[in-house]
Amino acid sequence: MPSTTQVTNLRDAATATPLLLLGQQADPDSERGTICPGTVPDPSDPALVERARTARAILGDDVFVLGHHYQRDEVIQFADVRGDSFKLARDATANGAPTIVFCGVHFMAETADILTAPTTQVVLPDLAAGCSMADMAEISQVEAAWEDLRAVGCGDGAEAGGVRTVPLTYMNSSAAIKSFTGRAGGAICTSSNARRAMEWAFEQGEQVLFMPDQHLGRNTAVRELGLSLGDCVTYDPAFPGGGVAPDRLRAAKVVLWRGHCSVHGTFMPAHVDDVRARVPGVQVLVHPEVRHEVVLAADHVGSTEAIIATLDAAPAGSKWAIGTELNLVGRLAQQHPDKTVVFLNEKVCFCATMNRIDLPHLVWALEELVAGRAPNVIRVDDDTALWAKVALDRMLALPGA
Numbered sequence: 001m002p003s004t005t006q007v008t009n010l011r012d013a014a015t016a017t018p019l020l021l022l023g024q025q026a027d028p029d030s031e032r033g034t035i036c037p038g039t040v041p042d043p044s045d046p047a048l049v050e051r052a053r054t055a056r057a058i059l060g061d062d063v064f065v066l067g068h069h070y071q072r073d074e075v076i077q078f079a080d081v082r083g084d085s086f087k088l089a090r091d092a093t094a095n096g097a098p099t100i101v102f103c104g105v106h107f108m109a110e111t112a113d114i115l116t117a118p119t120t121q122v123v124l125p126d127l128a129a130g131c132s133m134a135d136m137a138e139i140s141q142v143e144a145a146w147e148d149l150r151a152v153g154c155g156d157g158a159e160a161g162g163v164r165t166v167p168l169t170y171m172n173s174s175a176a177i178k179s180f181t182g183r184a185g186g187a188i189c190t191s192s193n194a195r196r197a198m199e200w201a202f203e204q205g206e207q208v209l210f211m212p213d214q215h216l217g218r219n220t221a222v223r224e225l226g227l228s229l230g231d232c233v234t235y236d237p238a239f240p241g242g243g244v245a246p247d248r249l250r251a252a253k254v255v256l257w258r259g260h261c262s263v264h265g266t267f268m269p270a271h272v273d274d275v276r277a278r279v280p281g282v283q284v285l286v287h288p289e290v291r292h293e294v295v296l297a298a299d300h301v302g303s304t305e306a307i308i309a310t311l312d313a314a315p316a317g318s319k320w321a322i323g324t325e326l327n328l329v330g331r332l333a334q335q336h337p338d339k340t341v342v343f344l345n346e347k348v349c350f351c352a353t354m355n356r357i358d359l360p361h362l363v364w365a366l367e368e369l370v371a372g373r374a375p376n377v378i379r380v381d382d383d384t385a386l387w388a389k390v391a392l393d394r395m396l397a398l399p400g401a
């Protein structure tokens, strides 16, 4: 299968290896385990903040720095805008800078490349900043799943009495899967607009194939659209036919891909019970990527932007336990000293790949740009980008998007 993403500065130097150590070797077909050419500053360098400021000032309006809310404090301070993946996708298109430095993960940089002009280059400061959820769905697996659906009379619904399946793909997915989604008549969604997107999908067909986050798909279908758990089946790409009996697959309203977020998936109902006992009067607010049982136990559910807005609007003295990525929860606690803000799970749980973008890598990327070199440029091939953009544009055209 050809790679959809070309890493321009590693293409020639790479050698395939079965086991790649993060940050030490190169693989042209993957964002994983890739080297940064040149010298990445030492994390102990006391001049790092000053070096970042200096490089940022020299680059001026030629560079636009996007920062996802889950980024480290040391990095997000240099972001021109902050946001979740949906907001950053819009911000990437709105700014005309020739270079975007994306402080986030690989699929976000791919999306920025797809949505911006061909002359815009998108730089990811560390190519090892991937997403474990996105990695749980490969394009060959998705194509096989589509064949499984067609084999039971679903999919494109071409046969007489066939069931029309509409793919609905979370932003947290590869460009290749976004492209498949566009070709197959589907759309992209984020946690901010999953409900509207699923309603739209049911206007186009009778069945939704939701990829790759089973939890967001289930929570949206059951909590937002009022479907039952029995209306949903979980398709596991590791098993023939997804491990679902053909009649169940055909009858399902929502086919959930068996993927999850390795951060949000750690929250359990017991954590909700525990924090209620530890912090009397606490309100539990969780991201919809958490398990359905956790959503049922929580008081509120909301996307990353909704979590931030809820805390902004909350009265002084209120108490909150937040079930999302720890960098963001720590920042919310700092920004709201008049409120009690605690992490839902007492154990520390950062997103390891988001944290790959640290200040040394940001300084390295900015200084490379100052030197006239564009490092780690993320480029999606034209055919993949064309259909992925169709799927993204369907999302951007949703009412209220």
Ligand code: SF4
Binding pocket: 070, 105, 130, 131, 132, 133, 134, 172, 261, 262, 263, 264, 325, 351, 352, 353, 354
């Ligand atoms: S928090 Fe989860 S979904 Fe987001 S980038 Fe990390 S692994 Fe992926």
